[in-house]
Amino acid sequence: MDLTLSPRERELKARAKAFAETWLFPQEERLEDEGHLPAELRDRLRRAVVEAGFNAINHKPEVGGQGFSFLEQAVVNEELGKATGALWAVVWHPALPLKDGTPQQIERYLRPACLGQRRACFAITERNAGSDPSLVETRADYRDGRYYLTGEKWFVTSGDVCDFILVHALVDGDPRKPTVFIVDKALPGVREGRHPKFMHTYVFGHPEFHFDRVELGPEQVLGEVGQGFELTKDWFVEARLQIAANCVGGATRALETANAWAESRIQFGRPIRDFQAVEFMLADSAVEIMAAKSLLYRCAAEIDAGLDRKLVHARASALKLHCSEMAGRVADRAVQILGGRGYMRENPVERLYRDLRVDRIWEGTSEIQRSIVGGQIRKRGLGVYTGW
Ligand SMILES: Cc1cc2nc3c(=O)[nH]c(=O)nc-3n(C[C@H](O)[C@H](O)[C@H](O)COP(=O)(O)OP(=O)(O)OC[C@H]3O[C@@H](n4cnc5c(N)ncnc54)[C@H](O)[C@@H]3O)c2cc1C
Missing domain, CATH: 2.40.110.10 (Butyryl-CoA Dehydrogenase, subunit A, domain 2)
Structure with missing residues (x-):
């Protein structure tokens, strides 16, 4: 089993990281202070997304998208998910069910949405x-x-x-x-x-x-007519994978911030990382991110390899549940490690703590994901989750 990222996946990840740091991070504090971005800046960001080749990474090139695989989307969304204020949302993903549109709907809605002309x-x-x-x-x-x-x-x-x-x-x-x-x-x-x-x-x-x-x-x-739930289900699967990737990214940034602070903050004559209480929080977070990220990459790679649609739905729920709950715990520990500074809005960990909370609610709450997972176990047996 080869779990290393390919050169292309590594290149995409590096490109997404550079995009987030160049275009998204610099807007964070302004967004937090003013509550919105001016239209002119939103327009510049829109052009930057197209120039970076990140518009509609979830749709095929024939309709104006990038045609990224699920694993490629995961590594990109992970990097974008590090941005606070949900600035990852400036990188648009037209809803996947639009691919099932008629040729006229594709020309009128999907193609311009992929190109950033409609939303x-x-x-x-x-x-x-x-x-x-x-x-x-x-x-x-x-x-x-x-x-x-x-x-x-x-x-x-x-x-x-x-x-x-x-x-x-x-x-x-x-x-x-x-x-x-x-x-x-x-x-x-x-x-x-x-x-x-x-x-x-x-x-x-x-x-x-x-x-x-x-x-x-x-x-x-x-x-x-009557196909609404099928289409909505496709949307949920895609959105759950994106949330999982964003959560891994957000948690990673929170931990990186906490780790740097634990190194530089001196109390009682030594860096606070020397206190085992702090070091254990860093260790728990690192292990949780490692597990979530492994699950994310593996699920994405399996979908790319043609996993059965029912299993995709089953796994997407488990993935979203695990990654969103993990990110909440990691962000909470990061706030704790930064102490009072972790509670200041000018600090990314404070914003991540609030931002990541909704990931346990939208696109199906954690309780709904658990009932999907429970239902799958009842129907197909534990093997869906443990037998692989
Ligand atoms: C910021 C934000 C953005 C959103 N964006 C969109 C969007 O773009 N489009 C859209 O359509 N929706 C959107 N939503 C809605 C979101 O998907 C719903 O809030 C979510 O599905 C939960 O529904 P609800 O809020 O009505 O909670 P409820 O369904 O009322 O649930 C309340 C509580 O009861 C629990 N509960 C309910 N049923 C069960 C059960 N069977 N077993 C156990 N516990 C249960 C829930 O887990 C929750 O804890 C958004 C929500 C937020 C907060």
């Missing part, structure tokens, strides 16, 4: 539908060949900067017809609602959206 967001969650998306109430009523979309969506990440939304809705309110619609934000009846503030400072917002009888043609259905 998508994905809206599933509602006031009464979170962990259980079958409770979605947004409906698309079919009349005389047209759909009329009505409902509201919550927590729509990047909804403020996107120009089209993938909306998960029930055709005619029928739970047997969950369907994803591509909805242009400029259409009459689409309204951006509240912009709540969250624990983290995120480079973009997570606004609410209201849809009031938004008229849509059949060409706005992504995939088939």
Whole structure:
């Protein structure tokens, strides 16, 4: 078994590291202080993403993406995940289910989204539908060949900067017809609602959206009517892998910061790393990152090798659960090692501590990942997780 990264994977990782340090890290404190980045800077970042060749790393070159393998995406997302304020989100990944669009949808939405000319967001969650998306109430009523979309969506990440939304809705309110619609934000009846503030400072917002009888043609259905859950599942798998990679990166930066501080901070006449209480925290974090990273690379490589789709889903849940929980523990220890400075917003470990918290919540909470893992064990046996 060869677990070394290939020269290309190492080159991509180095390129992503340089990109994060040149373009993302310098924006962190400004973003934290001001809560957003000016449009002109966002535009410069957008051009830098294209120049660095990191636009749409998850889509094929034929549609304007980079066609990276899952392992290549993992090493890139790991490096980008070191940036605080979720600045990794300036490097866009148009939602994977768009690849299942018709040729017209690909030309109108996916290709320009890959090139950075348009931006998508994905809206599933509602006031009464979170962990259980079958409770979605947004409906698309079919009349005389047209759909009329009505409902509201919550927590729509990047909804403020996107120009089209993938909306998960029930055709005619029928739970047997969950369907994803591509909805242009400029259409009459689409309204951006509240912009709540969250624990983290995120480079973009997570606004609410209201849809009031938004008229849509059949060409706005992504995939088939009734296929909504299948498409949404693809999105979850991809998003969970990205979160896992971002978490490994964020945890690594937190530990690097804590390690450097433990070396230079003198108390009681010696570096604080000389106190075993501190050294053990560094050791625990290093071991946890090593384990999470091994799991991440292995799962990504297996997907690239053609792992069965059901197993991909099963493993993505375990990976997201493990990496997000690990990152929370590592960031917490890093804050502790930095003491009072670890509690200052100007310090990356404080920001990482807040940023990484949501990774145990979005794209399926840790409890939901555990129930997926538990369900897989019941259905397929422990071997899915332990027999490899
Ligand atoms: C910053 C942010 C950005 C987001 N971005 C998006 C986005 O772009 N698009 C989108 O559609 N959604 C988005 N979400 C929504 C996110 O996916 C949901 O918050 C998440 O799935 C949990 O749903 P909920 O908040 O309604 O919690 P609930 O489902 O109400 O859960 C509350 C608690 O109950 C637990 N729980 C629920 N069911 C079970 C169960 N069966 N077993 C055990 N425990 C259970 C949960 O784990 C949790 O601890 C975002 C959320 C946040 C915070």
